[in-house]
Amino acid sequence: MAYDRYVAICKPLHYGTLLGSRARVHMAAAAWGSGFLNSLLHTANTFSIPLCQGNALDQFFCEIPQILKLSCSHSYLREAGLIVVSACLVLGCFIFIMLSYVQIFRAVLRIPSEQGRHKAFSTCLPHLAVVSLFISTGTFAYLKPPFISSPSLDLLVAVLYSVVPPAVNPFIYSMRNQDLKDALKKVIHLVVFQKQ
Template identity: 45%
Template structure:
């Protein structure tokens, strides 16, 4: 079939969340607010970790990368949606659509990998605290994050090239607010068997590995916590991973509704709502979850804000 695009399609039409004119201003204001809160919140987390020497630990190194991934993740889809609403133009170019697909897949899988890496960090901290400094060395932390970026960049490139090889029908309307892989496959006139096979093999395998790592690490964590004799000790140990567990549940719960639910129970509207949850809502909630439940982050953010105020005056 070759890697070149087999059709003369030059653009797609993103139908967005609603085609009702009276709802466009509400959607624009809502998603602009959510986007600004998400970007500012995650950037504050990154800035707090960089400027506070007490936060230069493996756990916060991974958290800074997660916040960076969240910022890039939400910036892949929401700005284009806001621009379409503002200009009342639903068009996205063919190249822009494939670029959006590439970066979306990169950051959604990167987030899954980082959550699995963070689970390993909590496993070592709780189950093997005496060996934590030795095991979670700076070299290993950089290696884990770098490997996550490289593997997911290659994985996203594979699916983007395969999508580029498909031919598309005359109907270029995508019933979504961004170029996701499933809506694009549904527009293909060619047999997408190879694409679907690789989605379930490479994407499914990567997702399965992340989920299995999370299950195994947390199984050991909970068993270790149960062996702690004092109730205070159990609460303290569990508090170190409660924020991460909340983010994991929110992210994987909503993403699985989109990609792994039976086709007979799915609809375009349900997929869109679930997509909003894990592409927009989850990145916005992550900074709040980590900052509200973490004394170190709250203390660092407070110092950061007070220092900025003093410099302003």
């Protein structure tokens, strides 16, 4: 999405050339392929770890750091290595996204009209907010030092990176729709005046 917005804002006349159907297929295949390979490696490695502290987790889903806490062998170091590799992959994506947005913001700040700048910022900032929330909480969940760990903090961070970004994403993007804004104002107005 960051590259799509970069091309749309910084190189609008080349949009069809740079983001043709072939480029979109390649980007989707790269995202799906790297995600599948990453999850396959983690899954295969996680199933090879012997568990000696039971199999009950203090989470609502099987999160890799929680499974590693149950391991009794040193084979968890392979999984920790995979987590570091994944973190590097995520960091690389995050740097690419940030560089794209730096270029976008530089181009937007050169737009002479206030309305044009507002439109461009309202398109980019929601995506940047959701991606930043996901990456920062996910990175904290997987790379936090063990002495910070507590069951309630682990659960909170897991909810923040696994539930909140997908739940907030449609809300943020739909709030750009004027009809939805008007309907939300009507509902709030009805709720407020019915209580009085």
